Amino acid sequence: MLKGTGDMELDAAQAISELSRQHREHFQKQRIxxxxxxxxxxxxxxxxxxxxxxxxxxRDTFDHFGQRDLGKNQGSRFKLFDINREKTGPIVGGEPVQDEIYNVLQAFVRQGYVNKLILLHGPNGSAKTSTIEAIASGMQKYSELPEGAVYSFNWIFPNDKATQAPLKGDSGPIGFGALSEKNADIHGSYALLDDTQIASKISSDFKDNPIYLIPMPxxxxxxxxxxxxxxxxxxxxxxxPPHIKQSGLSKRNQLxxxxxxxxxxxxxxKVLxxxxIERFFYSRQYRVGISTVEPQMAVDAVEKQLTMDRNIANMPSLLHNIRYYEAQGELIEANRGLLEFSDLLKRPLExxxxxxxxxxxxxxxxxSSTxxxxxxxxxxxxxxxxxTFKTIPDFSSFRGRFELITVPYLLRxxxxxxxxxxxxxxLSKTRPFAPHALKLLCIWAVMTRYKQPDPEYYDSNYRSLVAKLDPRSKARLYEDEPLRPVFKNAEESQLRELRTRIMNESVGLVVYExxxxxxPREIKQLLQRSAQNAHHxxxxxxxxxxxLERLTKDRTVYEFLQFEPRGKYHDAAQFIGVIKxxxxxxxxxxxxxxxxMVAEEEYEKLLSRYIxxxxxxxxxEKIYNTASEQYEPANQNLMQEIEKIIGIQGSxxxxREGMLSRLASWRLDHPRDELDISHVFQDILARIQEHYHAQHKNVVQVVYQAMLALGTEDERSVSDKDKEAARETYRELDRRFGYDEISARESLKFMLKHNKKRKKPS
Structure with a gap:
């Protein structure tokens, strides 16, 4: 046992020794x-x-992590906001906000000084604080890299134990307790003295840049x-830049x-x-170069005189005539970095x-100083x-000092x-999530945030079209998804041309989309309640x-439920019907x-032949027939048969010319993407499938009933053939779409009941 214990102790000692070696190497490599x-x-x-x-x-932190292309003419995104933070993960969306912050920083750098406070404003839960946290986290990671190194400095005064002979200036002894040149390193510096040789060490409370120790000019x-x-x-x-020419030292360091x-x-x-020189690393947790002023805090910077401090007492006598003050508070902690005022306007104006x-x-x-x-x-x-703040008399004064950046909810x-x-x-660890549950909830959430488009904002040719744009179609437009069958091909093309204008219609307005x-906070609460639902x-x-039905019943709790519907907008209860x-x-x-009943690829082959x-x-043009090895005209019978199925209107x-225009439009919007016929003509593919299924309606209904009968007393009346068809359907729903049998059965019951209620044949 003793030997075993000894081995464990030896292993622990070796681990500590190895840890020490690694950290020593890391310390030296980082040149702290x-x-x-x-x-x-x-x-x-x-x-x-x-x-x-x-x-x-x-600004350089943004640049260091770079940008990535979002594709589909959606611009780019700073990778800084993709960094996976422990508590909250990366920031989702918000690219316009991030771009605005970057542009403001660029302006600060160009003019050489910061003269405005960047105020992020938006509804509760729109990731304002998370955006600032992401920037702070990026600064912390950047400062750990060689290219992101930042330095401050301390004053070092050796003790008598480290001395051998008095050191004099040209005017005589200066009160360092007999300091010798032998105590300095090859640079004549006391920076690397052992702690036992240091009588006093005075840090720079403002983390002053050491470059200011070099006198001007x-x-x-x-x-x-x-x-x-x-x-x-x-x-x-x-x-x-102007700050280089300033006297950048704090009063204590200057004295x-x-x-x-x-x-x-x-x-x-000899002074230097x-x-x-000490390298520091930004840290939100330890308030190094990054600090947050909470709403309840009233004093952001204070100063106290140091009297009993050991480092002050041990300083050379020639420095005893200085009154030493130490500055404290969030403003001081954040110097050389970032200061966040959380919920600024909750604080009293004074x-x-x-x-x-x-x-x-x-x-x-x-x-004691400025x-x-x-x-x-x-x-x-x-x-x-x-x-409320905009109504006070002092707002005009503050407006010139604030750079207002709107942070809206996500709309996709x-x-x-x-x-x-x-x-x-x-939540899935205790309660599985069925397919589409989260997606449908998110569709409902973004629909509650949309504004009804104002037709008067657009050219007269488009006003009637824009007026038809309902919330669900708007979500599809923002997602670059097909808008049919609600809109015709030509209408969809026009809406896609207007997409950017529609998305930016309310930008800059007080009541913006x-x-x-x-x-998102309310959606997270709803997810929690859903996972705790004892009936499922x-x-x-x-x-x-x-x-959602339970949530929308109490209009007094949620502000967005108190809006009167305008057209099809601002009707949260009606949106539940849409996602149903x-x-x-x-x-x-x-x-x-x-x-x-028919392999999926057969539908796609038929669609491809038609196109x-x-x-x-x-x-x-003519089409090459591989069977006859000849070029032949387009197959009129095939085209007419498909067009009869999909029910075209007009000539x-x-x-057919509209079909070709859709292909050309898609290629313009997606020049680098591989053409996917089934995606571009998703509506036509769906109609072909629906036509085939309608022809086999009776067979489908038998399988539906067999699926519901499995595991019940009614199973005895189902034929073996139909039972197997039902089981195979359940297996395919699981394999292809992720439904377990419980969620598939529940979904089937809902679908049959809902279709009956809205009088849609199943």
């Missing part, structure tokens, strides 16, 4: 502690990166020369520097040997009036508080679904319908496919 001379060499090698402002650093001359060498320009042509400079008779090199001057001048008035600040100010608020079901991926994965509607073993679409119809149609198609003949007919020539 440096003498000033080594830091200056890093600046010479990379002057722009190590002298950039907080705004430039944040040498600082400007050196940086011009180094930047010019990197850019291949003349030093006089280099444009330095220490000046007193040391006096003691050393103006020898800056007391400087220990508690943030100071921001008018603080943001404009990038400085804060403290009892401190320069280098940070990006961000804030969040909801629309109710912003509307596919994006909305991504918000709840983690929630559904967690995505300001109202079901919040699986979260099926029917459970979702049940919970949709699920009944979807499940019917899936069940018919699962019956496998091939239509194209040849319109272009007056066949115009219909």
């Amino acid at each position: 502690i440096l003498p000033f001379a080594e830091y200056l060499e890093l600046v010479r090698e990379n002057p722009l990166a190590l002298t950039r402002s907080a705004a430039a650093y944040m 040498e600082r400007e001359q050196w940086l011009r020369k180094w930047i010019a060498a990197h850019q291949g320009r003349r030093p006089e042509d280099v444009e330095l 220490i520097f000046e007193n040391l400079l006096n003691a050393y008779d103006g020898d800056v090199a 040997r007391h400087v220990q 508690s943030f009036k100071y921001l008018l001057t603080t943001v404009e001048k990038s400085s804060i008035s403290l009892p 401190a320069n600040l280098d940070m990006v100010f961000l804030a969040t608020t909801n629309e109710k508080h912003l509307d 079901p596919s994006q909305e679904m991504q918000i709840y991926t983690r929630d559904v994965e967690a 995505g300001r109202f509607g079901a919040s 073993q699986t979260v099926t679409p029917m459970v979702i319908f049940e919970e 119809d949709e699920f009944a149609d979807i499940f019917e198609i899936e069940t018919l496919k699962a019956m496998s 091939e003949n239509v194209v040849a007919e319109v272009k007056r 066949s020539e115009r219909h």
